[in-house]
Amino acid sequence: MSDETRKGATKKDARELAAEAHTDFARAMSYGDYLQLDTLLAAQKPLSDQPDELLFIIIHQATELWMKLVLHELTQARALVVADDLQPAFKAMARVSRIQAQLIQSWDVLSTMTPSDYSSFRSALGQSSGFQSAQYRLIEFLLGNKQAQMIEPHRHLPELATRLDAALATPSLYDEVIRLLARRGFAIDPAALGRDVREPYAADASVRAAWLTVYRDPKAHWELYQLAEELVDLEDWFQQWRFRHVTTVQRVIGFKRGTGGTAGVAYLRKALDIVFFPELWDVRTEL
Template sequence: MTTTGFHGAQLDFSKDMSYGDYLQLDKILAAQTPLSPDHNEMLFIVQHQTSELWMKLMLHELQAAVAHVATDRLPEAFKMLARVSRIMEQLVHAWDVLATMTPPEYSAIRPYLAKSSGFQSAQYRRIEFMLGNKNAAMLKPHEHRPELLAEVRAAYDAPSLYDQVLQLMARRGIAVPAAHLSRDWTQPHAADDGVKAAWLTVYRDPQAHWDLYQMGEELVDLEDAFRLWRFRHVTTVERVIGFKRGTGGTGGVSYLRKMLDVVLFPELWSLRTEL
């Protein structure tokens, strides 16, 4: 039977792929399986599943952005990095929903979580590594899943986004210290006066280095959004569980607070004092 509406439009979807088919909604909407009898566990599951979906898109964009930077295709990279920043903003607001869960509500579902923890998110770890926060200890939580470990290790072994940008600057004739152009990519970037001097060359004459100047600001936008995401994570966890240890054995809030001190692109922040 065909239904007609919307000024005579034919609403017969029986012969073509439907909205639900395209999005595979049957699979997605069947993936929420609470383990406890508590009403609030559905919120906890949906919050984390949707965050993982946003992170999947973030990785899709970051991987392409890094590839474009490596091949000097900056307009495409700018678009992708701007999108990553907007995704992070979306994730910041997602914490507002989880923050409606009170401590007694979380305590009711916590025993059912066993050792599962956001600390084990392979996608989040790949994002951290791609942004330069390298730490070999963060490979260990994924050792029980060889296929995931391989993906996380690949991000750990590869040059970060910032490493690729510094190589880009060198290709454009900016004097970047050689130690930052060929090094052990598994080590986090360390703040360097020579790298700051390279960025100051760009920022003191934006017209002459406009695309590198724009790249610098894209990176600052990205880290700014990432800091907000981390901060909102800390405050939400403290609001819901206080200073209890995390389910995965981490220090919970104390560990997350330490992460707030991590600076991904230090020279882009410190140079502002000298402009």
């Protein structure tokens, strides 16, 4: 663009600039077509006539959309770790951390819903609960919290159950990181490398020793050091999400049972004890 043309463009007001945009979409793909907004925006169907139910639906749907991207990025990160290609894996993991930060912020929107607002439509939810979020379980499985019984609420949906079964049987991101430590010359116990990946991960002394070596001399092991910190970020954000969930739940339903049938706050507080990457937290005490 010449300087003269540029000057001409800046002289136009906003209406004139907007008038230059395409307006005939009879035969061209529009924004709404590309994003399938007709499908997306028709998917909010409150079951009550209570105004706050729309917020409740949208916050869950938006979280599920972000979880879809988290799964996509973490699956890529795991494949990149398998391929010893760590730089792009870091990029994917850093993106997930930013998504997690965003999800934590969204509790602030939900906490504008008071106990009176929520109880006005809670009965409409029946037994449905975030406890039955398949994508949440897939993320947990990817990060190493393998709990086979969590697949049961999905048995009636064969496609989803098959996907969860496959995720349970696939090494987690952390399993692959431990294999990488072995490939990079660390003496990892064969029991840790050949563990039953269907089981939840349990801390291993040889893995802790490897991380200790990395943290004691970051310059000599820079990539693994960076990988460790990316993993700690993921777990840290995950824990903050759990924490904001339980505080929001307590604020809205107190100590009532959950619609999913658990003890509610007591169940969610127990989940704060889950640790994905135990040795990465253990080494901090030893440094």
